[in-house]
Amino acid sequence: MAQITLTFPDGNARDYSAGITAAEVAADISKSLGKKAISADLDGDHFDLQWPIERDSRISINTMADDGPALELIRHDLAHIMARAVQELWPDVKVTIGPVIKDGWYYDFDRDEPFTPEDLGAIENKMKEIINLRDPVTTEVWDRDRAIAHYEQSNEPFKVELVEAIPQGDPVRMYWHGHWQDLCRGPHLQHTGQVPADAFKLMSVAGAYWRGDSRNKQLQRIYGVAFKTRAELKAHLTMLEEAAKRDHRRLGREMELFHMQEEAPGQVFWHAGGWALYTTLQDYMRRRQRAGGYVEVNTPQVVDRKLWEASGHWEKYQEHMFIVEVDEEHAREKSINALKPMNCPCHVQIYNHGLKSYRELPLRMAEFGACNRYEPSGALHGLMRVRGFTQDDAHIFCREDQIEAETRRFIEFLSAIYRDLGFEKFAVKFSDRPETRAGADDIWDKAEHALKSATEAAGYAYELNPGEGAFYGPKLEFVLTDAIGRDWQCGTLQVDFVMPERLDATYIGADGAKHRPVMLHRAVLGSFERFIGILIENFAGRFPFWLAPRQVVVATIVSEADAYAQEVVAELRARGLRAEADLRNEKINYKVREHSVGKVPVILAIGAREVSERSVSVRRLGEQGTTSAPFDEIAQSLVREATPPDLR
RNA sequence: GCCGCUGUAGCUCAGCUGGUAGAGCACGUCAUUCGUAAUGAUGGGGUCGGGGGUUCGAGUCCCUUCAGCGGCACCA
Numbered sequence: 001m002a003q004i005t006l007t008f009p010d011g012n013a014r015d016y017s018a019g020i021t022a023a024e025v026a027a028d029i030s031k032s033l034g035k036k037a038i039s040a041d042l043d044g045d046h047f048d049l050q051w052p053i054e055r056d057s058r059i060s061i062n063t064m065a066d067d068g069p070a071l072e073l074i075r076h077d078l079a080h081i082m083a084r085a086v087q088e089l090w091p092d093v094k095v096t097i098g099p100v101i102k103d104g105w106y107y108d109f110d111r112d113e114p115f116t117p118e119d120l121g122a123i124e125n126k127m128k129e130i131i132n133l134r135d136p137v138t139t140e141v142w143d144r145d146r147a148i149a150h151y152e153q154s155n156e157p158f159k160v161e162l163v164e165a166i167p168q169g170d171p172v173r174m175y176w177h178g179h180w181q182d183l184c185r186g187p188h189l190q191h192t193g194q195v196p197a198d199a200f201k202l203m204s205v206a207g208a209y210w211r212g213d214s215r216n217k218q219l220q221r222i223y224g225v226a227f228k229t230r231a232e233l234k235a236h237l238t239m240l241e242e243a244a245k246r247d248h249r250r251l252g253r254e255m256e257l258f259h260m261q262e263e264a265p266g267q268v269f270w271h272a273g274g275w276a277l278y279t280t281l282q283d284y285m286r287r288r289q290r291a292g293g294y295v296e297v298n299t300p301q302v303v304d305r306k307l308w309e310a311s312g313h314w315e316k317y318q319e320h321m322f323i324v325e326v327d328e329e330h331a332r333e334k335s336i337n338a339l340k341p342m343n344c345p346c347h348v349q350i351y352n353h354g355l356k357s358y359r360e361l362p363l364r365m366a367e368f369g370a371c372n373r374y375e376p377s378g379a380l381h382g383l384m385r386v387r388g389f390t391q392d393d394a395h396i397f398c399r400e401d402q403i404e405a406e407t408r409r410f411i412e413f414l415s416a417i418y419r420d421l422g423f424e425k426f427a428v429k430f431s432d433r434p435e436t437r438a439g440a441d442d443i444w445d446k447a448e449h450a451l452k453s454a455t456e457a458a459g460y461a462y463e464l465n466p467g468e469g470a471f472y473g474p475k476l477e478f479v480l481t482d483a484i485g486r487d488w489q490c491g492t493l494q495v496d497f498v499m500p501e502r503l504d505a506t507y508i509g510a511d512g513a514k515h516r517p518v519m520l521h522r523a524v525l526g527s528f529e530r531f532i533g534i535l536i537e538n539f540a541g542r543f544p545f546w547l548a549p550r551q552v553v554v555a556t557i558v559s560e561a562d563a564y565a566q567e568v569v570a571e572l573r574a575r576g577l578r579a580e581a582d583l584r585n586e587k588i589n590y591k592v593r594e595h596s597v598g599k600v601p602v603i604l605a606i607g608a609r610e611v612s613e614r615s616v617s618v619r620r621l622g623e624q625g626t627t628s629a630p631f632d633e634i635a636q637s638l639v640r641e642a643t644p645p646d647l648r
Numbered sequence: 649g650c651c652g653c654u655g656u657a658g659c660u661c662a663g664c665u666g667g668u669a670g671a672g673c674a675c676g677u678c679a680u681u682c683g684u685a686a687u688g689a690u691g692g693g694g695u696c697g698g699g700g701g702u703u704c705g706a707g708u709c710c711c712u713u714c715a716g717c718g719g720c721a722c723c724a
Contacts, residue, residue: 106719114651114652114653115652116652116653117653203718204652204653204718204719205651205652205653205718205719206651206652206653206718206719206720207650207651207652207718207719207720207721208651208719208720208721209650209651209720209721212720212721213721214649214650214720214721214722215721218650218651218720218721219651219720220651220652221651221719221720223718223719249716253659254659260715260716261715262697262698262714262715262716263715265714265715265716312724313724316724317724320722320723320724341724342724344724373723373724375722375723376649376650376721376722376723377649377715378649378650378651378719378720378721378722379649379721379722379723380715380716381717385723470724472724494724521724555684556681557681557682557683557684558681558682558683559681560681585680585681586682586686586687587680587681587682587683587684587686587687588682588683588684589682589683589684589685589686589687590685590686590687591684591685592684592685593684593685593686594685594686595685596684596685597685603684605683605684607682607683608683609683617683617684619684624684625684626683626684
């Protein structure tokens with residue numbers, strides 16, 4: 001029998017006979033490890049204990065104390081246990097795939113009847129029964145034809161398809177959880193009883209296409225979450241409740257920022273508070289862009305299809321455009337227009353007015369461009385995905401050799417803005433050339449190199465998304481992480497070789513000849529609507545003072561203070577603050593509670609004492625105590641605090 | 649767009665097997681003038697998302713449509 005050498009994490013090595021299992025190795029190390037072991041990492045890959053080890057490897061034995069492997073095994077076994085439970089309850093249901101995902105797993109089933117919430121409860125109970133059976137998990141390697149024959153016989157067409165996709169000659173691993181069998185890569189635990197029966201929960205059922213393709217049959221996907229302990233499950237459910245509390249749709253209503261209604265799906269009715277936030281953000285961006293060397297323009301909303309045909313959008317995105325037909329009485333034919341879904345073709349029109357010299361490049365043309373896109377109904381989601389929105393859009397017309405400098409300049413521009421808005425860190429993703437693309441390879445080489453080296457020069461690492469670039473050029477995406485760890489892709493910079501060509505943009509070079517400029521499409525926030533949604537959730541409605549929709553409420557304690565309170569409000573407004581008076585005949589407790597719930601950052605309380613001293617009592621959101629000071633002093637410090645970060 | 653679920657007062661929600669709508673908060677009025685997270689009393693408010701059908705009778709059952717929610721697909 002051949003000998004193999006296994007090297008442990010502490011650097012020690014031992015020799016074993018080839019074919020030994022990780023379980024045997026663990027038991028050899030110590031009796032207790034043999035008992036506690038749940039799986040093993042071999043050269044960094046995760047295997048189950050029964051796996052025979054055939055060659056020299058680095059090995060580390062995992063126990064339930066190792067969170068990563070333990071959770072993966074628990075969730076993966078639960079996926080199988082759930083599938084078994086479903087087939088025991090409804091034997092005619094077809095199984096497909098069930099991977100581990102963040103916090104849990106899902107499994108896709110083919111069943112004619114929809115799963116109901118009651119079904120989920122029944123499945124959960126059945127799963128607990130299976131766990132309590134402590135059924136052994138066993139595995140075998142089959143050859144492909146045997147597996148196909150098996151699944152054909154048991155009438156599992158999706159499994160047949162999965163096995164058929166495995167290359168001829170590759171081993172096919174089969175797993176059994178008790179009598180129930182599934183095709184699976186593994187690894188798994190040793191018996192079903194190792195899964196904590198009280199630390200998982202089935203969350204929801206949703207439609208999902210087989211293999212993620214909308215042309216395929218739609219299956220039913222059941223999602224579950226699972227942890228090692230009941231306490232962790234509870235903590236997770238509590239976290240979900242907390243996340244729901246900062247949902248921008250809920251806060252938008254509670255804080256009276258905006259609403260949406262049936263008559264205008266996917267479009268926003270901004271209320272006074274939300275619009276204050278919106279315009280504050282827009283004013284800030286306008287100043288930033290001016291300082292950043294952009295010119296600001298504005299272009300039409302309704303544009304004839306001829307331009308969209310020229311730009312190529314008509315062909316590719318017609319279904320997602322709002323079409324406006326104008327039936328003019330004396331027109332020979334109907335004029336067909338579209339609400340602009342993006343600004344770039346219009347910007348090229350401005351660029352094309354008058355000859356441009358190479359001396360004018362780079363030309364940075366910005367627009368707070370109001371766009372409309374007919375998004376599929378199922379895609380709409382609060383402010384995050386809307387049909388009417390305004391982009392902080394700009395196009396930089398430049399020469400190829402200017403791409404790198406412009407990219408670096410943009411990254412620095414964007415990072416300053418993200419920092420001002422409360423996002424310290426962001427990630428950069430770089431997408432290079434896709435299979436089908438326009439433009440010559442040497443230009444792609446140059447553009448890709450320019451984006452990469454500009455990113456590095458600006459001091460950022462990037463993650464590569466191979467082949468994910470647009471057909472017209474490579475792109476950078478900027479992803480920020482919010483206060484509860486969620487990622488949002490906001491900024492983008494895309495190189496475009498095609499649009500200048502299609503719309504015939506040129507400049508006169510130093511050589512006196514016409515040349516083609518390159519266009520850089522870029523945005524920092526993306527859309528104001530979505531970005532404000534992100535801000536709301538990031539801050540949970542507790543905005544920094546300069547952005548807060550209502551900055552100050554002046555609340556009276558006695559009605560004798562009304563006149564002075566109004567004076568205070570008038571003065572704060574005169575100094576540019578968003579201040580309101582609350583003169584209602586209510587106790588100060590009531591007013592403080594209401595405005596605290598409304599997330600007003602500063603409440604100024606005024607009673608008889610403040611009137612006589614011409615002072616105010618200041619209460620900050622989230623703080624218990626109050627401070628008292630002369631009004632003028634407070635007003636000055638509030639004005640300072642309300643100054644946007646770029647003006648400080 | 650697809651699958652599933654939901655739609656009752658401004659908000660959150662109750663309304664059993666069909667018999668002609670209810671609570672809390674909010675809002676109005678009155679009393680109270682109060683010192684930092686809900687003062688008390690009282691009053692008004694809903695064509696039960698829209699349309700159609702079954703029925704003596706529909707918030708409740710059926711069909712259809714719109715919108716929202718959770719996913720999937722999409723996201724120039």
